[in-house]
Amino acid sequence: AQKVTQAQTEISVVEKEDVTLDCVYETRDTTYYLFWYKQPPSGELVFLIRRNSFDEQNEISGRYSWNFQKSTSSFNFTITASQVVDSAVYFCALSEAGNAGNMLTFGGGTRLMVKP
Amino acid sequence: GAVVSQHPSRVICKSGTSVKIECRSLDFQATTMFWYRQFPKQSLMLMATSNEGSKATYEQGVEKDKFLINHASLTLSTLTVTSAHPEDSSFYICSARVMDGYNQPQHFGDGTRLSIL
Numbered sequence: 001a002q003k004v005t006q007a008q009t010e011i012s013v014v015e016k017e018d019v020t021l022d023c024v025y026e027t028r029d030t031t032y033y034l035f036w037y038k039q040p041p042s043g044e045l046v047f048l049i050r051r052n053s054f055d056e057q058n059e060i061s062g063r064y065s066w067n068f069q070k071s072t073s074s075f076n077f078t079i080t081a082s083q084v085v086d087s088a089v090y091f092c093a094l095s096e097a098g099n100a101g102n103m104l105t106f107g108g109g110t111r112l113m114v115k116p
Numbered sequence: 117g118a119v120v121s122q123h124p125s126r127v128i129c130k131s132g133t134s135v136k137i138e139c140r141s142l143d144f145q146a147t148t149m150f151w152y153r154q155f156p157k158q159s160l161m162l163m164a165t166s167n168e169g170s171k172a173t174y175e176q177g178v179e180k181d182k183f184l185i186n187h188a189s190l191t192l193s194t195l196t197v198t199s200a201h202p203e204d205s206s207f208y209i210c211s212a213r214v215m216d217g218y219n220q221p222q223h224f225g226d227g228t229r230l231s232i233l
Contacts, residue, residue, distance in 0.1 A: 033221075035221065037224075042226075043207055043209075043226065043227045043229065044224065044225075044226040044227060045160075045209065045224040045227075047221060047223075047224075050221050091159065091160070103150060103162050103165060104150075104160075104162070104211075104222065105162075106159045106160045106161075107159065108158070108159045109158075109159050111157075
């Protein structure tokens with residue numbers, strides 16, 4: 001069975017600090033997809049990134065970067081120079097069976113609070 | 117593109133009322149839609165997978181008769197919470213998968229916040 005663990009339930013940082021959100025996953029499939037979503041207080045889910053199991057290249061998008069390590073089954077997310085607008089709950093998720101459109105298993109989420 | 121509209125965004129009603137939530141794919145067709153539930157400060161849990169033209173597949177522990185799902189067309193799935201009680205108060209969010217869009221990620225609606233008094 002698939003499982004996603006986000007060990008950090010809450011993180012509080014001061015603006016401009018860098019912060020890394022951890023995500024560890026379990027799956028028996030060799031082909032799978034990993035995602036990160038942001039959920040602001042308004043509730044909607046904002047898609048941030050999708051990564052397939054065959055692509056271990058790290059990715060950077062502006063202040064966001066992701067580190068995918070199959071050897072440790074981790075897909076960590078770093079925000080550099082955090083801003084107050086980054087305050088939200090962040091979810092890591094996994095879909096199996098080689099299809100990114102399959103059902104998602106979400107981690108418990110990490111609530112990030114960025115203080116001015 | 118790939119917009120999913122969920123309606124209503126918020127519902128407050130009395131115990132015993134049945135509540136219908138709509139999930140529409142506005143600019144694409146979706147043979148498969150998913151319904152998730154999120155209790156306060158918790159993660160999203162899949163309730164059921166809705167397939168156009170066939171019965172929904174429910175996750176373990178989700179009551180079929182309590183949460184009726186109808187996926188009557190390629191752009192609309194509805195979730196009806198029948199005879200809702202306070203314990204059904206939650207945030208319900210749907211997502212849709214693009215038809216013939218292999219490996220396309222799901223597109224999420226903005227969610228429905230249901231409060232049962």
